[in-house]
Amino acid sequence: MAEFQLSEGQRTFAAWVRQVAIDHIVPLSGGPAGRVNRPMLRAMGEHGLLRGLFGGATDEPAHDAAAMQLCLLREALAQVSGEAETALALQGLGSYPILQSGPPELVDRWIPRVVAGEAVAAFALSEPGAGSDAAALALRAEPDGDGWRLSGEKLWISNAPEADIYTVFARTTPDVRARGVTAFAVAGDAPGLSGEHLDLLSPHPIGRLTFAGVHVGRADVLGEVDAGFAVAMRTLDLFRPSVGAFAVGMAQAALDTTIAHVRTRHVHGAPLANQQAVAHKIADLATDLEASRLLVYAAASAYDDGSQQPQQSRRSAMAKLFATEAAQRIIDGCVQLHGAVALQQGHLLEHLYRDVRSLRIYEGASEIQRSIIARELIGRGPDR
């Protein structure tokens, strides 16, 4: 991105997303806490928001990843509804491995339903013994006739156990870490698949999945057998900057409400904003936010450009690391400038304070992003 500012088309797109969300999506938010909100997802499909996940304009078929558009979507939605934002992002994360690496029959069967908001998608990588160390995953895929039987557990899977389609990363070859992982598409109603909801700090549809001999065939493989780890990593390269965009949108919402607050809240007979300590704090928070936004846009633009390919993992990691850490600082600072009122249940900042915490953990904790950045810059040491 040469000019470090959005084009008119991008600004128009973001404004359109925001308005559609305010008019049609926000009224449907607030479904049962920690559960998939299907009416809201369908509305996001009907109004063309989900189609934007993969670069499609509202009246075009989805075609491929477009990282910048994904970031604009997520940033705009985050400013009006974290619930809608997360629902949209999970549809993308869960189905992108199919669009990226699936055979045409799987793409045709699932992607139109996902972007219509009719089928709920989920990305199933983490396990009880494989979180940050994804290559340690142990869910077994044992040969069975012309396919495999999946046995084991997945944990912390967003949209589980309600999803209609899971992209599941399973071990087809033991003892070779990343080189023995295969990606599969598994329907939510597959015999032998079950699960349960889990409750988090902030309401979020998430759960545990148990695979008791779930059958998958050759036609369910995403990409090549034993080459599924790269499918997961490429998906995360696309989605990590957009987690940063989510953080930027949340932080922007926090800052906007705080600027309004310090202008109107009177302390010692004058607006809070008149105090230099307060004004300087706002300046610091806004600068942190701007730096985050630029890193996110730079990483997303590089992804779309394709020219930075060897450095994409580092750029995606930097965008996620910086923007999610900054959003935590910004929202915390905004809470401080409000005082007790921001802690009251139902206050926007109370929501944001709880919601922002998970971003520094999921899709690779901040420590993993630092490792990705460091090892590209200085190589792998003996202990890395």
Ligand code: COS
């Ligand atoms: N794109 C394509 N291929 C990639 C890749 C990428 N971005 N990153 C790694 N790979 C490939 C490597 O080239 C390597 O292939 P070869 O063995 O053929 O050389 C293979 O994948 C293994 O990569 P690597 O050696 O880097 O794996 P590690 O186990 O050292 O670590 C990290 C990989 C730490 C980056 C990975 O485990 C990770 O991202 N962890 C966090 C997981 C995560 O984000 N979980 C959240 C789930 S969603 S909420």
